[in-house]
Amino acid sequence: MNEQTPALRLDGRIHLWSQAVAAETGIRAASCYQCLRCTNSCPVSAFMDIKPHQVVRFVQLGQKDKLLECSSVWVCLSCEMCSTYCPNEIDVAGLMNYVKNSVVASHKKPAEFEIALFHEIFLEVLNKYGRMNDLQLMQRFKLKTLRHGHLPSYSEIKKDLELARGLFERGRLKLMPERSRAAKEIRAILEQRHGKVISS
Amino acid sequence: MTQMAYYPGCALQSMSWDYRESIKQVAAALDIQLLEVEDWTCCGATAAHSLDERMSVVLPARNIAGAEALGLDMAVACPMCFKRLALSRKMLQEKRVDDPWHLQLNRNIFDLARFLASEKMLEKIRARVQRPLDALRVVCYYGCQVVRPPKITGYTDYENPRHLDRLVETTGAAAIDWSYKATCCGASMGIPKKEIGLSLVGKLLIAAHAAGARAIVVCCPLCQSNLDLLQSELREQNGWDWQLPILYYTELLGIAFRLPSIQAGLASHLVDPRRFIETWASEQ
Numbered sequence: 001m002n003e004q005t006p007a008l009r010l011d012g013r014i015h016l017w018s019q020a021v022a023a024e025t026g027i028r029a030a031s032c033y034q035c036l037r038c039t040n041s042c043p044v045s046a047f048m049d050i051k052p053h054q055v056v057r058f059v060q061l062g063q064k065d066k067l068l069e070c071s072s073v074w075v076c077l078s079c080e081m082c083s084t085y086c087p088n089e090i091d092v093a094g095l096m097n098y099v100k101n102s103v104v105a106s107h108k109k110p111a112e113f114e115i116a117l118f119h120e121i122f123l124e125v126l127n128k129y130g131r132m133n134d135l136q137l138m139q140r141f142k143l144k145t146l147r148h149g150h151l152p153s154y155s156e157i158k159k160d161l162e163l164a165r166g167l168f169e170r171g172r173l174k175l176m177p178e179r180s181r182a183a184k185e186i187r188a189i190l191e192q193r194h195g196k197v198i199s200s
Numbered sequence: 201m202t203q204m205a206y207y208p209g210c211a212l213q214s215m216s217w218d219y220r221e222s223i224k225q226v227a228a229a230l231d232i233q234l235l236e237v238e239d240w241t242c243c244g245a246t247a248a249h250s251l252d253e254r255m256s257v258v259l260p261a262r263n264i265a266g267a268e269a270l271g272l273d274m275a276v277a278c279p280m281c282f283k284r285l286a287l288s289r290k291m292l293q294e295k296r297v298d299d300p301w302h303l304q305l306n307r308n309i310f311d312l313a314r315f316l317a318s319e320k321m322l323e324k325i326r327a328r329v330q331r332p333l334d335a336l337r338v339v340c341y342y343g344c345q346v347v348r349p350p351k352i353t354g355y356t357d358y359e360n361p362r363h364l365d366r367l368v369e370t371t372g373a374a375a376i377d378w379s380y381k382a383t384c385c386g387a388s389m390g391i392p393k394k395e396i397g398l399s400l401v402g403k404l405l406i407a408a409h410a411a412g413a414r415a416i417v418v419c420c421p422l423c424q425s426n427l428d429l430l431q432s433e434l435r436e437q438n439g440w441d442w443q444l445p446i447l448y449y450t451e452l453l454g455i456a457f458r459l460p461s462i463q464a465g466l467a468s469h470l471v472d473p474r475r476f477i478e479t480w481a482s483e484q
Contacts, residue, residue, distance in 0.1 A: 080349045084349050118392035119246065141391060174217075181239045185262060189255065
């Protein structure tokens with residue numbers, strides 16, 4: 001048998017994490033019999049390093065570190081095809097989300113840093129205005145990724161500018177962000193967050 | 201007159217103002233009064249639940265409190281917001297998260313499109329159509345947020361939703377059956393990971409075109425932006441000699457109602473639907 005197969009290391013410890021996940025989220029990964037319906041229904045499984053059915057398997061096997069380091073959970077669109085079509089009613093997208101939350105709460109650098117950063121900046125804009133603004137979101141994201149060493153190519157800049165011009169001409173970029181009068185309340189809610197997306 | 205609490209969502213206040221305006225005009229034409237939830241705030245969208253699930257319950261709940269203050273059922277324009285609000289409500293009902301607002305949770309939350317597709321409203325719409333769109337063939341694209349997961353949305357037709365199709369058919373247009381009604385368009389990846397957005401949108405556009413559609417009718421501002429904004433790049437990449445306008449169901453209704461004020465919103469689309477409307481109108 002394959003020495004690498006983690007399933008064979010039945011030291012009792014490996015089941016604990018899957019039970020802890022079930023207790024915390026109500027999602028019972030143990031019911032999975034690897035039919036692959038989740039992976040087959042997933043529109044982005046081709047872009048994933050660990051496929052959805054493997055994510056469930058890794059939860060069963062207690063391979064927490066592997067999951068915290070995988071990019072799949074960030075690529076997941078939360079479109080809930082997997083959760084909807086699972087014959088055992090396992091909320092696969094919920095597991096993906098639980099892993100994402102765990103990465104952030106444990107102050108690890110997300111495997112797909114730019115996607116996580118995008119979420120972080122979304123909350124940053126929300127923190128300031130209480131509502132989202134597309135232009136703020138895009139600007140802040142582009143600036144932050146630049147600061148993190150992402151140098152866009154000439155064609156990328158050209159495409160971005162062309163799109164921005166097209167949107168601006170059609171009044172679809174709102175230059176002055178709208179602020180909700182309840183922005184303060186949102187700030188108080190966001191202060192209770194666990195962890196933050198970090199870059200290293 | 202029908203009165204409802206109304207949650208527009210952030211997209212309608214900036215990028216998708218065309219959806220906002222068309223809703224306003226169609227609602228007025230149908231004698232529906234939409235009362236905006238006072239000081240509403242963002243639902244948190246994908247970002248909040250991705251980083252901290254608790255946030256994704258508490259952020260929308262503030263707005264449910266606002267709707268309860270009005271004492272009305274709430275209509276939600278954006279499917280993303282609809283799902284976040286419906287999920288928040290369910291989590292609070294099940295007491296999975298503490299509720300700082302002591303909500304009663306006794307009012308309904310409606311997806312606006314589905315509300316308009318109720319029998320009673322369809323009757324009203326039918327009576328209001330002045331320009332039947334008989335020559336028009338479209339596909340309806342629902343996206344991922346408004347039907348799934350059925351446990352949250354409460355819908356049993358999640359595999360083959362029909363409410364947009366019904367609205368379209370009321371105008372006389374044909375809603376073609378196709379297989380991608382509720383496949384995700386990947387809007388959340390449009391900026392941080394564009395190659396995923398391009399791949400998913402490309403597949404949807406090809407499928408809609410192959411089905412014989414002249415336009416795609418949507419109910420989600422994120423889908424509309426994603427399918428509209430990425431189209432020119434995909435056209436260039438793949439050498440397509442066709443394009444598909446992406447219309448909100450409310451814009452289609454506005455055209456069928458002959459609401460002149462709908463035109464300004466149509467002009468804000470990157471794939472301009474006005475030219476295409478002229479073309480098929482002359483075919484009639």
